[in-house]
Amino acid sequence: MNEFELIERFFTHIHHAAGVVLGVGDDGAVLDVPVGEQLVVVMDTQVAGRHFPLDTSPFDIGWRALATNLSDLAAMGATPRWFTLALTLPEADEAWLSGFAEGLSVLAAQAGVSLVGGDTTRGPLTITIQAEGTVPAGQALRRSGARPGDGIYVSGYPGDAAAGLALHQGRLARATGSDSLLERFFRPEPRLALGLALRGKASACIDVSDGLLQDLGHILAASGVGAVLDLEALPVSAALAAITGEDARSWLLSGGDDYELCFTAPDAVVLPDTGLPLTRIGTVQASAGLYDSAGNTLEVAGYQHFGGAG
Amino acid sequence: MNEFELIERFFTHIHHAAGVVLGVGDDGAVLDVPVGEQLVVVMDTQVAGRHFPLDTSPFDIGWRALATNLSDLAAMGATPRWFTLALTLPEADEAWLSGFAEGLSVLAAQAGVSLVGGDTTRGPLTITIQAEGTVPAGQALRRSGARPGDGIYVSGYPGDAAAGLALHQGRLARATGSDSLLERFFRPEPRLALGLALRGKASACIDVSDGLLQDLGHILAASGVGAVLDLEALPVSAALAAITGEDARSWLLSGGDDYELCFTAPDAVVLPDTGLPLTRIGTVQASAGLYDSAGNTLEVAGYQHFGGAG
Numbered sequence: 001m002n003e004f005e006l007i008e009r010f011f012t013h014i015h016h017a018a019g020v021v022l023g024v025g026d027d028g029a030v031l032d033v034p035v036g037e038q039l040v041v042v043m044d045t046q047v048a049g050r051h052f053p054l055d056t057s058p059f060d061i062g063w064r065a066l067a068t069n070l071s072d073l074a075a076m077g078a079t080p081r082w083f084t085l086a087l088t089l090p091e092a093d094e095a096w097l098s099g100f101a102e103g104l105s106v107l108a109a110q111a112g113v114s115l116v117g118g119d120t121t122r123g124p125l126t127i128t129i130q131a132e133g134t135v136p137a138g139q140a141l142r143r144s145g146a147r148p149g150d151g152i153y154v155s156g157y158p159g160d161a162a163a164g165l166a167l168h169q170g171r172l173a174r175a176t177g178s179d180s181l182l183e184r185f186f187r188p189e190p191r192l193a194l195g196l197a198l199r200g201k202a203s204a205c206i207d208v209s210d211g212l213l214q215d216l217g218h219i220l221a222a223s224g225v226g227a228v229l230d231l232e233a234l235p236v237s238a239a240l241a242a243i244t245g246e247d248a249r250s251w252l253l254s255g256g257d258d259y260e261l262c263f264t265a266p267d268a269v270v271l272p273d274t275g276l277p278l279t280r281i282g283t284v285q286a287s288a289g290l291y292d293s294a295g296n297t298l299e300v301a302g303y304q305h306f307g308g309a310g
Numbered sequence: 311m312n313e314f315e316l317i318e319r320f321f322t323h324i325h326h327a328a329g330v331v332l333g334v335g336d337d338g339a340v341l342d343v344p345v346g347e348q349l350v351v352v353m354d355t356q357v358a359g360r361h362f363p364l365d366t367s368p369f370d371i372g373w374r375a376l377a378t379n380l381s382d383l384a385a386m387g388a389t390p391r392w393f394t395l396a397l398t399l400p401e402a403d404e405a406w407l408s409g410f411a412e413g414l415s416v417l418a419a420q421a422g423v424s425l426v427g428g429d430t431t432r433g434p435l436t437i438t439i440q441a442e443g444t445v446p447a448g449q450a451l452r453r454s455g456a457r458p459g460d461g462i463y464v465s466g467y468p469g470d471a472a473a474g475l476a477l478h479q480g481r482l483a484r485a486t487g488s489d490s491l492l493e494r495f496f497r498p499e500p501r502l503a504l505g506l507a508l509r510g511k512a513s514a515c516i517d518v519s520d521g522l523l524q525d526l527g528h529i530l531a532a533s534g535v536g537a538v539l540d541l542e543a544l545p546v547s548a549a550l551a552a553i554t555g556e557d558a559r560s561w562l563l564s565g566g567d568d569y570e571l572c573f574t575a576p577d578a579v580v581l582p583d584t585g586l587p588l589t590r591i592g593t594v595q596a597s598a599g600l601y602d603s604a605g606n607t608l609e610v611a612g613y614q615h616f617g618g619a620g
Contacts, residue, residue, distance in 0.1 A: 021348060021450075022450065022452065025453075025532070026386070026452055026453050026454075026532070027352060027382040027383075027385040027386050027453070027515075027516060027517060028350045028351055028352035028382050028383065028385075028386045028388065028443075028450075029350070029351050029352075030348050030349070030350055030386070030445070030450045031348060031349040031350075031351065032348055032349075032447075033343045033348075033349055035345070038331060038340050038341060038342055038343075039340070039341040039342075039343055039349065039442075040338045040339065040340055040341075041338055041339050041341065041392070041394055041426065041427060041440075041442070042337060042338035042339075042427065043394040043395075043396055043427055043428050043429050043440065044396075044429050045396040045398060045429045045431045045438070046431075047398055047431050047432070047433035050431065050432060050433055051431070072337040072338050073337075073338065075337040075338075076336070076337050076338045076340070078338065082351075084351055084353040084440055085353075086353055086354075086355040086396070086438040086440075088355060088357055088436055116351065117351060117352065117353055118353050119353050119354050119355045119438070121355045121356075121357050121360065121361070122357070122360060123357035123360055123434065123436060124433065124434040124436075126398055126433060126434070126436050128355070128396040128429070128438040130351075130353065130394055130396075130440040132349075132351070133338075135340070137342075140331075140332065140338075140340045142332065142336055143335075143336050143337070144336075205337075206337060207337060222335070222336070
């Protein structure tokens with residue numbers, strides 16, 4: 001099977017969005033951006049053995065590669081529309097490709113996006129997706145709008161995905177709810193409905209891909225503010241609570257791959273109800289730094305690198 | 311140097327296009343597509359050791375990675391505007407990154423495009439760029455518009471890049487003009503001015519990345535037509551002519567990496583003068599297949615896979 005047959009067979013039928021004037025099969029795709037909307041573009045790469053275990057199922061690899069991009073669109077408050085796929089593969093294995101395309105396809109249908117182009121090459125397994133969404137002009141959510149006094153919120157239960165990965169790798173014994181933790185790592189749900197509902201409400205927003213504290217740190221740096229976190233308020237899932245030991249706390253604060261949204265909003269804002277739990281975990285402060293309620297500095301890997309920004 | 315410092319240092323200053331509402335540094339970029347224009351998106355991946363020799367200079371790797379994408383935009387008749395970069399690197403080597411960013415930057419300035427986002431990850435050296443351009447609505451060049459009787463044209467001198475690669479790899483002895491052949495492989499010039507000038511003139515267009523015959527084959531398949539080629543008319547550069555042996559002919563017909571444009575146009579069309587030589591190399595026919603002037607079938611690797619399409 002050569003590159004062209006491979007594209008034809010697996011990647012020309014993922015089509016759920018309007019505005020595709022010309023899709024897969026030419027030198028480029030031609031797309032209609034709705035009048036009055038701005039284009040939002042995001043890009044994410046997944047390297048086998050680094051971003052996901054080598055024994056991850058092809059379905060889950062496809063799902064995650066798209067989900068991480070849709071999560072970035074959610075964090076921008078964008079309506080997802082189209083994506084392009086750069087797939088570097090050691091060999092064109094039909095069973096693998098079929099599973100990978102199915103994972104992509106199921107999530108693409110759920111999110112209403114179309115695959116409009118890309119490139120397949122031979123090499124070590126690496127997947128780059130670039131996704132495009134749109135927002136009404138001026139309404140994109142940014143990292144830079146947090147203001148002193150704003151509440152800090154997180155959706156869902158951060159830390160679950162890191163625990164799921166630890167379970168998969170045998171670093172953790174299974175307990176009640178372990179299947180849900182595995183699912184959180186291998187089939188993350190981009191918070192698209194929440195992202196849309198936060199337009200005009202959140203003052204800043206980011207998705208939690210590198211760990212709650214680190215990603216919150218990006219908001220604080222971009223906004224030129226600090227924060228006090230209420231560690232007791234952090235939401236812990238029943239499944240994570242079932243796991244004892246100090247790993248649980250570390251995952252909650254620093255585990256990546258959750259793809260929840262962390263955002264800030266003034267107290268006057270009525271938060272949207274999209275069925276997802278939203279927990280207030282702290283308050284934005286004018287002075288720089290990240291502290292717990294007792295005034296202790298919270299050390300955040302990565303955060304200090306941005307201390308001087310914004 | 312971590313991922314964030316790396317991005318900040320090398321990749322936040324490549325900015326030459328209008329319409330960038332929000333660039334590098336958030337979850338996504340926010341872009342303004344001009345009113346009345348359609349978005350054109352292209353994507354191309356380069357794997358070290360596969361798409362370029364392992365000893366290619368970092369400057370040239372950066373240049374080529376952007377050039378191949380700009381070439382796709384040229385083939386669509388699009389004005390290049392923005393791009394995103396997914397860079398997978400074995401290690402964050404400062405000298406390498408500096409050279410790579412410089413190659414990107416020089417070509418980006420020349421083409422007037424902005425780097426608006428991307429992702430840097432650790433792994434085997436792989437570069438994926440997704441570039442965005444715009445065209446006035448309905449004016450994108452496609453592969454599918456070739457009609458019987460149209461002339462078939464190619465810009466510049468196909469085959470030079472393949473000869474340049476052979477020179478670099480020591481498969482070929484140097485001769486007069488060898489430096490220009492090397493330059494054609496390592497610093498391809500995307501034919502952007504020609505692509506723009508062909509809007510409303512060319513009936514079909516593609517860039518020559520996989521070899522002249524194979525890429526022409528894509529036009530013929532997408533258009534549901536065939537062609538007769540005048541092999542004697544094929545343009546041969548002085549540098550390629552200086553090389554004897556049958557390799558020269560094979561490179562001319564099947565060598566990749568030229569990034570010239572191959573297009574079709576009715577005889578009534580006055581071809582644009584952009585300073586590039588444009589050579590008529592054949593005529594589109596209603597009946598399928600690709601023949602030389604004597605009626606012999608031209609065997610084209612890849613072409614037969616598309617015989618049933620269109």
